[in-house]
Amino acid sequence: MTTTAARRERQRIQLIDAAEKAIAEKGLPGLKARELAQEIGCALGAIYNLVADMDELVLRVGSRTLARLDAALSAAENEATPVSARQAADRLVAVALAYCAFARDNLQLWRVLFEHRMAEGAVVPDWAVSEQMTLFRHILEPLSVLVPDRAEPERMLMSRTLFSAVHGVVAIGLEEKLIAVPRRDLDRQIEGLVHLVCRGLAVST
Template sequence: MSTADRQAALRAALIDIAERRIAKGGLAALKARDLAKEAGCAVGAIYLHFPDLDALVFAVQARTLDLLDAAVSAAAGQGSDPAGQMLALSLAYLDWAAAHRPRWAALFEHRLPPDATIPESYRDQRARLFRHVEAPLAALMPGAPAEDRAALARSIFAAVHGIVSLGLDEKLEETPLPALRAQLTAVVLALAKGIAR
């Protein structure tokens, strides 16, 4: 195996290990020393492949967004009308978050230093989630400018995320998943009805 192949294999292994650790224990489970030990390399080797741990986290988060996007995409065709489609997307988001809580939470817990910027490729991946919501909005608001639909899609995503986050984290009260699904259903259908007016 060439040096380049070994380096590529180590980089892939570091992402795989970081991904497993985050999937099991969230961002708190990602420590450079533990990561290096499991990968069989020196701590410094991590920084030959990633400028810092934030870059490694973004590599894992990109995989997480791909998985979440696939789950939401699978729900995109469901529902007999735009309101039903918005609901299917929202419930798919809830179900994925509930099934992959440490990974899902890591998407929102990760904080960059004030002077750091989010990679453009990551921004594009994140925007795909909003575009799923824009499709049923186009049917509900056929005459609205695309920019207005895009802004509303982000607001709807924020509302759904807020319900999911507060419910799964039990910040307000203990909410079993069926009750959380019912709450989300009521809110999303009410939003869709209001938009259709």
């Protein structure tokens, strides 16, 4: 006999599954409490026994997306730790392209990571914040090879900057509000930007 807590846990996962699917297919506005309840076969009010509110649900989906994104970036780091500047640059390009590919393949879910805003007054829980930091890790390592002389905090800041820059190119490139950038061009933009930055770093002695 399954205990109540276990069943609830199973239902919570079903709920997040359904929410993830809904967002992936129809975007954040396509996430409806009533549809979710019907999907997982429970009453409307029962959702609030599984999550506090819709915000938490969105954050949980975001957590999953972040984990998959992290895995995708890790997969792009196929080789061993880079030692030469050339290898470091190649890895940065690979990670950036993987980021772009992930965003394209998971457009709606990826957008939620950045576009979702908590309800008035609500605050983002700590675990959600700290999760995001893991992204910079993929940049910090190759960057340490490129600029070994800089202090760690400064390298951390540079990681953040480089990540943000690539993110910006991807975000605006995939924004259909502007004229859509063809896939090939977008990849070339990213490659060009990362190469440019690496070249700039190489000269900076």
